[in-house]
Amino acid sequence: AMFDFSRTHAQKSGGFNRYATSELVRCALFLALTIPILMFAGPHAVWVLLLAQAGSYLAAVRLLPTLPRSQREQLNVRALLADRTSVGLLVYFALVGAFGQLPMLALEHTGSEFELAAFGSAMRYYGFALSVVIALNVVLLPKRAGKQETIGPLSLWNQSRSMLLGALALLVAIAVAGYLATPVIDGGRYPDAPLLFLILSSALAPGIVMAPLSNSFLRQRRLFDLIASHLLANAVCAAVALLGPRWGVLSTPTWAAVSLPTAIAAALAYLIVASWRQQRLAAHSQ
Numbered sequence: 001a002m003f004d005f006s007r008t009h010a011q012k013s014g015g016f017n018r019y020a021t022s023e024l025v026r027c028a029l030f031l032a033l034t035i036p037i038l039m040f041a042g043p044h045a046v047w048v049l050l051l052a053q054a055g056s057y058l059a060a061v062r063l064l065p066t067l068p069r070s071q072r073e074q075l076n077v078r079a080l081l082a083d084r085t086s087v088g089l090l091v092y093f094a095l096v097g098a099f100g101q102l103p104m105l106a107l108e109h110t111g112s113e114f115e116l117a118a119f120g121s122a123m124r125y126y127g128f129a130l131s132v133v134i135a136l137n138v139v140l141l142p143k144r145a146g147k148q149e150t151i152g153p154l155s156l157w158n159q160s161r162s163m164l165l166g167a168l169a170l171l172v173a174i175a176v177a178g179y180l181a182t183p184v185i186d187g188g189r190y191p192d193a194p195l196l197f198l199i200l201s202s203a204l205a206p207g208i209v210m211a212p213l214s215n216s217f218l219r220q221r222r223l224f225d226l227i228a229s230h231l232l233a234n235a236v237c238a239a240v241a242l243l244g245p246r247w248g249v250l251s252t253p254t255w256a257a258v259s260l261p262t263a264i265a266a267a268l269a270y271l272i273v274a275s276w277r278q279q280r281l282a283a284h285s286q
Contacts, residue, residue: 003057006064018064026060088223095230099263102234106241107256119253121186122196129174129201132167133208160212167208175201196257203261210268213275225274229267237263 003026010019033052041048107119157164175198182194217226237259244255 002061003064006061006066010064013065022060022063025063026056029059030056085221085223088227092223092226092230095227095234099230099234099237102237102263103241103256103259106238106259107253110242110245111252111256115192115251115253118190118192119196119256121182121190121193122200122257125178125182125197126200128178129171129204132171132174133204133211135167157209157212164208164212167211168205171201171204171208192251192253196253199254199257200260203264206261206264206268210264210271213268213271216275217271222274222278225271229270229274232270233263233267236266 003022007019007022010016010022030053033056034049037045037048037052104116104119104123107116111119178197178201179194182197183191186193214226217223240259240262241256244250244258245252250258
């Protein structure tokens with residue numbers, strides 16, 4: 001929590017060099033500690049690894065800007081829950097967190113243990129591709145802070161064109177590398193894993209396009225539309241993952257993978273319509 005709060009403060013103040021350096025140092029330190037732990041800790045490896053991870057977070061915090069002192073001594077939970085914006089943000093991020101786990105949870109009920117393991121193998125490397133979208137949001141959110149409140153999707157994408165194209169190119173490179181590396185890393189145990197990884201990675205293409213829109217909506221505190229878009233995404237994801245295997249055509253884990261890009265595309269379509277609707281209302285009111 002200390003690390004994430006400090007990183008958010010660095011992001012808000014535009015300290016992207018310290019933001020990136022702290023993450024690289026944390027990962028390098030954790031890797032350096034992990035190797036001897038796995039070699040010598042034996043049955044105690046799990047809890048020693050958790051301690052090493054905590055230590056790497058504490059070390060990385062030292063590289064980030066100091067958090068400003070709070071104006072209040074204690075957090076007033078009652079006041080927080082009474083604020084509609086705070087509650088809306090809690091609901092929104094809860095939906096975002098649940099969305100990423102839905103395909104795996106659905107496959108647990110519809111697929112076999114082997115299919116779940118194959119999907120888990122693809123999902124494990126999906127985190128590398130997901131980091132592209134996370135990095136894009138880290139840069140875009142502060143850049144949107146000083147922009148005008150009401151702006152159309154095309155203008156948003158034009159303003160961020162170079163970053164969007166760079167992120168898409170990086171995503172393609174990671175997807176191809178993962179497709180080629182997965183069979184080698186897994187030793188060919190899960191033949192479907194490379195294709196599942198490609199399908200999962202394809203979900204991030206609409207996610208990259210959606211990043212400027214979702215950041216703009218957050219800036220405008222349009223939490224109703226953000227929550228509605230992710231309610232739609234969760235519903236579409238669950239429906240495709242659970243009902244798709246009944247239609248046949250594709251394998252059960254493939255339906256679970258396909259549910260992710262389908263759901264993100266649905267959320268993107270909702271935000272595009274909501275953005276254009278707001279733009280028309282703003283034009284009529286002037």
